[in-house]
Amino acid sequence: MIHTIAPRSGVAFELKRGELLKVIDPMGEQVADLVAFNRHDIGEAISSGRSIDYASRIYLSTGDPIYSNRSGIMLLIREDTVGRHDFLLSPCSAEMFRIIYGDAHPHRGCFGNLAAALAPHGVQPDAIPTAFNVFMNVPIDARTGAIRVEPPLSAAGDYITFEAQMDLLIGLTACSAGQSNNFSYKPIQYEVSAGA
Amino acid sequence: MIHTIAPRSGVAFELKRGELLKVIDPMGEQVADLVAFNRHDIGEAISSGRSIDYASRIYLSTGDPIYSNRSGIMLLIREDTVGRHDFLLSPCSAEMFRIIYGDAHPHRGCFGNLAAALAPHGVQPDAIPTAFNVFMNVPIDARTGAIRVEPPLSAAGDYITFEAQMDLLIGLTACSAGQSNNFSYKPIQYEVSAGA
Numbered sequence: 001m002i003h004t005i006a007p008r009s010g011v012a013f014e015l016k017r018g019e020l021l022k023v024i025d026p027m028g029e030q031v032a033d034l035v036a037f038n039r040h041d042i043g044e045a046i047s048s049g050r051s052i053d054y055a056s057r058i059y060l061s062t063g064d065p066i067y068s069n070r071s072g073i074m075l076l077i078r079e080d081t082v083g084r085h086d087f088l089l090s091p092c093s094a095e096m097f098r099i100i101y102g103d104a105h106p107h108r109g110c111f112g113n114l115a116a117a118l119a120p121h122g123v124q125p126d127a128i129p130t131a132f133n134v135f136m137n138v139p140i141d142a143r144t145g146a147i148r149v150e151p152p153l154s155a156a157g158d159y160i161t162f163e164a165q166m167d168l169l170i171g172l173t174a175c176s177a178g179q180s181n182n183f184s185y186k187p188i189q190y191e192v193s194a195g196a
Numbered sequence: 197m198i199h200t201i202a203p204r205s206g207v208a209f210e211l212k213r214g215e216l217l218k219v220i221d222p223m224g225e226q227v228a229d230l231v232a233f234n235r236h237d238i239g240e241a242i243s244s245g246r247s248i249d250y251a252s253r254i255y256l257s258t259g260d261p262i263y264s265n266r267s268g269i270m271l272l273i274r275e276d277t278v279g280r281h282d283f284l285l286s287p288c289s290a291e292m293f294r295i296i297y298g299d300a301h302p303h304r305g306c307f308g309n310l311a312a313a314l315a316p317h318g319v320q321p322d323a324i325p326t327a328f329n330v331f332m333n334v335p336i337d338a339r340t341g342a343i344r345v346e347p348p349l350s351a352a353g354d355y356i357t358f359e360a361q362m363d364l365l366i367g368l369t370a371c372s373a374g375q376s377n378n379f380s381y382k383p384i385q386y387e388v389s390a391g392a
Contacts, residue, residue: 048245049286049326052343054295058284059341069322071291088254088284090245095267099250126265130245130326142338145255147248 001192005032007185010113010173012121014039015164015192020078022161023134023172024189025154031175032188033091033110033131035118036066036074039167042123044068046075048087048130058140060087065165066132074168079161082154086136088147091128092177110173118171128171134160136180151182163195201228203381206309206369208317210235211360211388216274218357219330219368220385221350227371228384229287229306229327231314232262232270235363238319240264242271244283244326254336256283261361262328270364275357278350282332284343287324288373306369314367324367330356332376347378359391 002024005011010033015021023032038044047069052058054067061083066075090096091114097106108116115125135152174188175181198220201207206229211217219228234240243265248254250263257279262271286292287310293302304312311321331348370384371377 043320043322047286047326049284050292053285053292056343057341058336058343069286069324071289071295088245089249090243090265093267096246096249099267124239126239128265130243140254140336140338140341142336145253145336147252147254 002189003191005172005174005188005190007174007187008107008176010110010117010171012117012169012171015168015170017164017167018195019164020161020193020195021164021170022159022191022193024157024159024191025135025152026156026189027186028154028156028158029152029182029184030154030186030188031136031152031180032134033114033173033175034134035114035129035131035171037123037169038068039169042121042127042169044070044072045127045129046132052087058087059084073165075162076165077160078163079159081158082135082160084137084153085160086133086138087130088138089130089133091131092175092180107176109176113173113176114171121169149179198385198387201368201370201384201386203370203383204303204372206306206313206367208313208365208367211364211366213360213363214391215360216357216389216391217360217366218355218387218389220353220355220387221331221348222352222385223382224350224352224354225348225378225380226350226382226384227332227348227376228330229310229369229371230330231310231325231327231367233319233365234264235365238317238323238365240266240268241323241325242328248283254283255280269361271358272361273356274359275355277354278331278356280333280349281356282329282334283326284334285326285329287327288371288376303372305372309369309372310367317365345375
């Protein structure tokens with residue numbers, strides 16, 4: 001069963017160890033922010049700092065683990081038809097829209113959407129980590145360290161599949177930041193299935 | 197008064213709003229992992245993901261703010277004689293030494309040193325964020341995203357000075373990872389002074 005996340009919104013759901021989570025870009029050039037917590041102890045969450053350190057690479061793709069703040073493997077990337085995702089940037093937020101774009105009445109962004117979706121599961125906003133930003137395209141200038149947010153490389157129907165390595169609570173959005181999705185807010189789809 | 201942090205150890209201390217924290221590399225090529233928490237509400241901590249997002253740059257230096265997970269400015273970089281620091285990687289840890297180096301009896305690393313130093317202040321290990329890794333030199337291959345940990349660019353006496361923008365609890369180490377300090381474990385020094 002394929003679920004659709006409406007533009008500029010987010011959801012939370014459980015993903016059991018061994019299950020597969022397929023995140024699909026149905027229209028192309030759309031980003032999905034993904035966070036994950038240990039279902040049985042939400043103090044354990046995905047860690048950009050540890051995942052990048054252990055991979056010795058900032059761009060993760062097929063075969064790469066996503067580690068937790070306790071160095072446990074939470075997710076393994078099993079398939080990836082795009083090969084470009086971001087793991088550096090926090091979810092977009094009202095504060096981000098104010099600081100970067102100068103919005104006077106900003107959207108609550110992926111951060112607000114994740115906070116609302118995760119609150120019933122006991123996750124506090126302060127505990128929302130840097131997300132694995134599926135399909136987000138953030139090239140870097142190696143000399144200066146400058147980053148740019150460019151349109152995703154994903155076309156309609158592209159996807160990435162994760163296998164859960166422990167029982168997880170997942171937060172997932174259809175991203176609310178114009179720059180990350182080429183200024184066209186679109187849905188994201190996902191499917192949970194039993195593993196091999 | 198200049199304090200010395202012994203090789204492979206760490207400290208925690210308070211830094212009041214407006215005070216200056218000068219972190220000095222007394223011998224050259226040594227890294228210091230820095231974390232900061234709101235002294236009055238330790239749920240607020242430095243955020244690599246927000247700081248990099250708002251700066252649009254992974255390498256921060258003079259003039260750049262270090263933001264919290266609530267988008268508050270915690271520290272401002274006022275002086276920097278080196279200009280190359282890392283804000284991507286988690287503090288080195290026993291798990292990191294096992295996973296990357298295969299150490300059977302690993303050192304507790306900066307993570308263990310920070311956890312021990314911060315515990316009396318109520319900070320749990322799970323809450324230790326990606327550190328601002330002072331003097332750590334992590335070049336990136338822009339095409340593949342591969343990172344390398346190279347010797348710091350700091351020479352003896354080089355320093356960076358931060359100005360606190362709120363009352364803070366600081367954790368600071370003399371880093372325990374061989375790769376980050378050219379395989380020579382050395383001390384780090386720091387000085388706290390009244391601001392201008």
